[in-house]
Structure formats: C-alpha cells, structure tokens
Amino acid sequence: MERIWENIEQIIQSKYQLKGDEWVQVSVSKRGKIHVTVVSDSNIKRTDIKKLLEEKLDKRSDSYQIGFINIYSTEQAEELHIEKIRKNDDYLSWSDALYADNIAKENKTETQVISFYSYKGGVGRTIALIETAYNLADAGKRVLLLDLDVEAPSLHNIFYDKVNDEINGVQYGTIEYLYRKVIQGSEDVRINDIFCSLQLKNVSGEIFVMPALKSMNKDYVYQIERLQTQQIQEKDVFREIFAYVQKELNVDIILIDTRAGFNQWGSLSLLTLSNQVIFIAYPNNENVEGLNMALQLMQNIGKKRYAVAMSKVVASEEGVKKTRSLFEGLNVAQEDLIPVYYKQEIALSNRYPIDSVDILVSYKELSDYILNNEKIERNKKLLMNGMKEQMLGQMFIEKQRLVRFLAVEQFLNQEANMFLKYRYREELFGIRNTQIKRRYKKGGMRMFQQLYIQL
Structure with a gap:
C-alpha cells in the first residue's frame, strides 16, 4: 500500500534524480504535518519543494499541512550527522489510512x-x-x-x-x-x-x-x-x-x-x-x-x-x-x-x-x-501452496464429485451443521459453486447426508 509520504518521496527522487549519497525523506506527524528533508548537491530550492507539496496536498488540506522543509548538501549532512531515519513498512497511522486505496500487507503472525x-x-x-x-x-x-x-x-x-x-x-x-x-x-x-x-x-x-x-x-x-x-x-x-x-x-x-x-x-x-x-x-x-x-x-x-x-x-x-x-x-x-x-x-x-x-x-x-x-484461517493454510488438490483428493469418492459429510467434519474439525451455517466462499478457500443435498430413508433405515462440490 502506498502512503502519502512514500508518494512525495518518489516524486522528489524522480524529479531531482537523487543518487549516491543523496536522499529524501518525508514524514507525517501525528497532527498531519508533512515534513521534508532533502540531502543533495543539486541546486534544489525550498520554494520549489513547497510548491510541489502545495500541489500534492491541494485536495487534502483538511487532513495535512506543510511542515518544515530542510535542504542540505551531502557535506553539510555529514558534518551535522543528519541521517535518514529507518521506517518500518508495516507501520500505519490513521492519516495513512485516510486516502489509502490498496490492500494492506498481511499480518505476519500466525496467531x-x-x-x-x-x-x-x-x-x-x-x-x-x-x-x-x-x-x-x-x-x-x-x-x-x-x-x-x-x-x-x-x-x-x-x-x-x-x-x-x-x-x-x-x-x-x-x-x-x-x-x-x-x-x-x-x-x-x-x-x-x-x-x-x-x-x-x-x-x-x-x-x-x-x-x-x-x-x-x-x-x-x-x-x-x-x-x-x-x-x-x-x-x-x-x-x-x-x-x-x-x-x-x-x-x-x-x-x-x-x-x-x-x-x-x-x-x-x-x-x-x-x-x-x-x-x-x-x-x-x-x-x-x-x-x-x-x-x-x-x-x-x-x-x-x-x-x-x-x-x-x-x-x-x-x-x-x-x-x-x-x-x-x-x-x-x-x-x-x-x-x-x-x-x-x-x-x-x-x-x-x-x-x-x-x-x-x-x-x-x-x-x-x-x-x-x-x-x-486454518483451512486456508491447508489448501494453500499446492495442498488443495491433495487435501480434497482424500475426501472425494473415486471418480465421483462428492464428499461425505463425515469427511467434511474431519477436515473442518467442526460439525457439519456449523459448516452449513457458515457456508460462503472463504470457508473452503477456492472452492466454487457448493451445493448441499440431504437424503433421508424412512422405515428405520439410516439417514444419508452428502455434500456435492463442483471445483
């Protein structure tokens, strides 16, 4: 997901062709202030950076304001010990989420x-x-x-x-x-x-x-x-x-x-x-x-x-x-x-x-x-990375496109009626067009239940 500070950094990087020891860093304060630090030996003017920010924030002035703009030569940055602050790509703030329109990264913990x-x-x-x-x-x-x-x-x-x-x-x-x-x-x-x-x-x-x-x-x-x-x-x-x-x-x-x-x-x-x-x-x-x-x-x-x-x-x-x-x-x-x-x-x-x-x-x-x-989530993991065919193959009756409820219960580790209650696409991750069919036999005969799945 691209955040506003990333977008501004890319624009400045591309416009001024920063290379070697040159760099730009844009940060957003928790009050919505956009701060810019540029280290470059090119003739970059603060007024040009300010104009660029004004154009970028024109429709977002209710959420963001221009903060400080600092420009240093590479020699000045070395003398003053000015270094680029490490940012964690996983960090998100409320201001990042205001205009985001892409999928966030998956949480990396399995828990x-x-x-x-x-x-x-x-x-x-x-x-x-x-x-x-x-x-x-x-x-x-x-x-x-x-x-x-x-x-x-x-x-x-x-x-x-x-x-x-x-x-x-x-x-x-x-x-x-x-x-x-x-x-x-x-x-x-x-x-x-x-x-x-x-x-x-x-x-x-x-x-x-x-x-x-x-x-x-x-x-x-x-x-x-x-x-x-x-x-x-x-x-x-x-x-x-x-x-x-x-x-x-x-x-x-x-x-x-x-x-x-x-x-x-x-x-x-x-x-x-x-x-x-x-x-x-x-x-x-x-x-x-x-x-x-x-x-x-x-x-x-x-x-x-x-x-x-x-x-x-x-x-x-x-x-x-x-x-x-x-x-x-x-x-x-x-x-x-x-x-x-x-x-x-x-x-x-x-x-x-x-x-x-x-x-x-x-x-x-x-x-x-x-x-x-x-x-x-557990079922998703079982069916990912090429496991789908292997897992479902064990559940299907040979040469037929059906699975008995017992196999479904064992796979889902839950009762079949719970499976029916929560029947939507994510439940079996990747399986489409599910159709439920129950069969009953009277006269003391056992009840048969079957689940038909079209892959």
Missing part, C-alpha cells in the same frame, strides 16, 4: 491477534474482552489479554491479585518493557517478566494477562509521554512479543484492549498489530458516527475481518428496536446485530471473569465468531 475497539469509552469494551476470553478458554483455547489502553489501563486492577502475586505475578508492565527496550535501548528486559496466568479452574484452556503496568505511578506517566508508537514499530518489538508467547506459552489467540478514539495507540492496535477487530459500540448516534469513520479507514487499507457488537442494550422491545435501527446505520457487511444486553450482575461484580452461564451467553456470539474465523 490470531484481535483488537477490541470502541470509539467512545465506557461502553463495556474491557468486560466484553474478558468474558469473550473466558468463553474461548472454556473451548480449550489459550488466550493472551494485552492492555494497550495505555492512557486509562485497567487489567492490572481487575486482576490485581494475579498481577501482584509475589511468585507468579509480573515484575513490571508492558509500557515499562517498551520504554526500556525502545527508548533506553536496554537488553536487560525479559518478556517473561510482563505476563502472568489467571490459572482458571474448570476450563480446559488458559488466560494469560499482559498488563500495561503493575501499579500507577509518576514513572508510568512519564514513560507513556516519551513513547511513540512509530518508534515501537521501527524496533519490531511486538513481533518479538507475539512470537515468544506463541512459542513458549502456545497461545492461540491474542486479544488487545485498545485505546478508544483516534490516537496513535489505537492506530497501532487496529491498523498494524491485529488481523481482526471486534468493534464495541453503545447504541447512540455519536458511537455510530465515530465507528463509521473507523470502519471507513479500516476498509481503506484493506482490513475487512471484523465484527460489530452493540453493548448495554436495553432488554425490551423498544430497546432492541432502537439498537437495530442504529446498527443499520453502520457501513458494515455484517448481516445481523450482535447485541450484548445490559445486566446488573456485570455492573455490580467485583471479580472477573464472571463465570455464570447467564453472563457468558451474552458474549457467545463474539467467541463463536472468533472460533469460526480461526477454523477458516
């Missing part, structure tokens, strides 16, 4: 990384993340909760006892780890020191917590002020973290509690780190307006894997009617509303996750969405 995002705070996003994680753990998944709601973190408080356990707790939080790694350049930090296990009972999976901090203090405030997400991406720190938890903890799914609104931490989570997003919105106009903008920016960079849930829905005919009407105002392909009804038990609880069936069922649709996306 599902899912951001829980809300345009406004106070909509129940964090509780939705925790309860959904419990459902996933109950289904046998190993889940990591990562708190990147850095300006208003909460997981260190919600799981205070586990985070502060003398033996199994954390030594410090994720922000201190990032600060020491990125700002101080310290190698004396360990990923093993920034997470703990909830050690859940009565579930076959597990939940790990990676809090933003261990306890609130002035050092934490100082550290989040110094940290810039672009620096974090340039150091590739999260790729190291994700690779570690996948290998050492066998984590299946990472859920990120994301900062609300439009800010650098939100763009880091949604646009760069995650390969899926769960949007949580309270049913009112301002939430819908903000969410529509976030959805548009996601779509601009080619991210289409997301679900929207409306939270704190009033459980009445009027409440559902209002919520459904607002949901229909969202620019989403999602066919139906996922409601999370207001429950007093959630508001009054002091301990999470709440493991009562009545509460967990409220988040079942979200956890089912995540589980089924995981199966789809």
Whole structure:
C-alpha cells in the first residue's frame, strides 16, 4: 500500500534524480504535518519543494499541512550527522489510512491477534474482552489479554491479585518493557517478566494477562509521554512479543484492549498489530458516527475481518428496536446485530471473569465468531501452496464429485451443521459453486447426508 509520504518521496527522487549519497525523506506527524528533508548537491530550492507539496496536498488540506522543509548538501549532512531515519513498512497511522486505496500487507503472525475497539469509552469494551476470553478458554483455547489502553489501563486492577502475586505475578508492565527496550535501548528486559496466568479452574484452556503496568505511578506517566508508537514499530518489538508467547506459552489467540478514539495507540492496535477487530459500540448516534469513520479507514487499507457488537442494550422491545435501527446505520457487511444486553450482575461484580452461564451467553456470539474465523484461517493454510488438490483428493469418492459429510467434519474439525451455517466462499478457500443435498430413508433405515462440490 502506498502512503502519502512514500508518494512525495518518489516524486522528489524522480524529479531531482537523487543518487549516491543523496536522499529524501518525508514524514507525517501525528497532527498531519508533512515534513521534508532533502540531502543533495543539486541546486534544489525550498520554494520549489513547497510548491510541489502545495500541489500534492491541494485536495487534502483538511487532513495535512506543510511542515518544515530542510535542504542540505551531502557535506553539510555529514558534518551535522543528519541521517535518514529507518521506517518500518508495516507501520500505519490513521492519516495513512485516510486516502489509502490498496490492500494492506498481511499480518505476519500466525496467531490470531484481535483488537477490541470502541470509539467512545465506557461502553463495556474491557468486560466484553474478558468474558469473550473466558468463553474461548472454556473451548480449550489459550488466550493472551494485552492492555494497550495505555492512557486509562485497567487489567492490572481487575486482576490485581494475579498481577501482584509475589511468585507468579509480573515484575513490571508492558509500557515499562517498551520504554526500556525502545527508548533506553536496554537488553536487560525479559518478556517473561510482563505476563502472568489467571490459572482458571474448570476450563480446559488458559488466560494469560499482559498488563500495561503493575501499579500507577509518576514513572508510568512519564514513560507513556516519551513513547511513540512509530518508534515501537521501527524496533519490531511486538513481533518479538507475539512470537515468544506463541512459542513458549502456545497461545492461540491474542486479544488487545485498545485505546478508544483516534490516537496513535489505537492506530497501532487496529491498523498494524491485529488481523481482526471486534468493534464495541453503545447504541447512540455519536458511537455510530465515530465507528463509521473507523470502519471507513479500516476498509481503506484493506482490513475487512471484523465484527460489530452493540453493548448495554436495553432488554425490551423498544430497546432492541432502537439498537437495530442504529446498527443499520453502520457501513458494515455484517448481516445481523450482535447485541450484548445490559445486566446488573456485570455492573455490580467485583471479580472477573464472571463465570455464570447467564453472563457468558451474552458474549457467545463474539467467541463463536472468533472460533469460526480461526477454523477458516486454518483451512486456508491447508489448501494453500499446492495442498488443495491433495487435501480434497482424500475426501472425494473415486471418480465421483462428492464428499461425505463425515469427511467434511474431519477436515473442518467442526460439525457439519456449523459448516452449513457458515457456508460462503472463504470457508473452503477456492472452492466454487457448493451445493448441499440431504437424503433421508424412512422405515428405520439410516439417514444419508452428502455434500456435492463442483471445483
């Protein structure tokens, strides 16, 4: 995907034929300022660069403004130690997404990384993340909760006892780890020191917590002020973290509690780190307006894997009617509303996750969405790289174009009725024109079910 700064760099590079030790770098500040640095021995005038920027930004002046323009000779650059700043191609900001129209690069981690995002705070996003994680753990998944709601973190408080356990707790939080790694350049930090296990009972999976901090203090405030997400991406720190938890903890799914609104931490989570997003919105106009903008920016960079849930829905005919009407105002392909009804038990609880069936069922649709996306991705990988013919060949009856449901169940690792429910192109990645046909025999005879697939 080409970003605006890349496009301007290419224009300047081509126009002035920069070569050898000559270079140009364009950067975009988080406030939308376009800054340009040129190192060249050619007679390049600042007024010419400014005119070029004015032409390029003519229709985007509401989003971008011209910042500083610095021009140096190669000798001046050497004397002043002016060097080109390394940029990570995977980094995306909200401003990058404003006018993007190409497909974003694939997230490189094999683990599902899912951001829980809300345009406004106070909509129940964090509780939705925790309860959904419990459902996933109950289904046998190993889940990591990562708190990147850095300006208003909460997981260190919600799981205070586990985070502060003398033996199994954390030594410090994720922000201190990032600060020491990125700002101080310290190698004396360990990923093993920034997470703990909830050690859940009565579930076959597990939940790990990676809090933003261990306890609130002035050092934490100082550290989040110094940290810039672009620096974090340039150091590739999260790729190291994700690779570690996948290998050492066998984590299946990472859920990120994301900062609300439009800010650098939100763009880091949604646009760069995650390969899926769960949007949580309270049913009112301002939430819908903000969410529509976030959805548009996601779509601009080619991210289409997301679900929207409306939270704190009033459980009445009027409440559902209002919520459904607002949901229909969202620019989403999602066919139906996922409601999370207001429950007093959630508001009054002091301990999470709440493991009562009545509460967990409220988040079942979200956890089912995540589980089924995981199966789809696994099936994609099995069918890629020349494996399609080999895998499907084992399922087909010789010289016939049909597959028995038993073979489908074994391949998908799920019940056949779930396959029928989620029957669309991505489900079998590359298979077209599926047709379902059931056969029943009466009189005590067994029921035959067959799935016909045309390749």
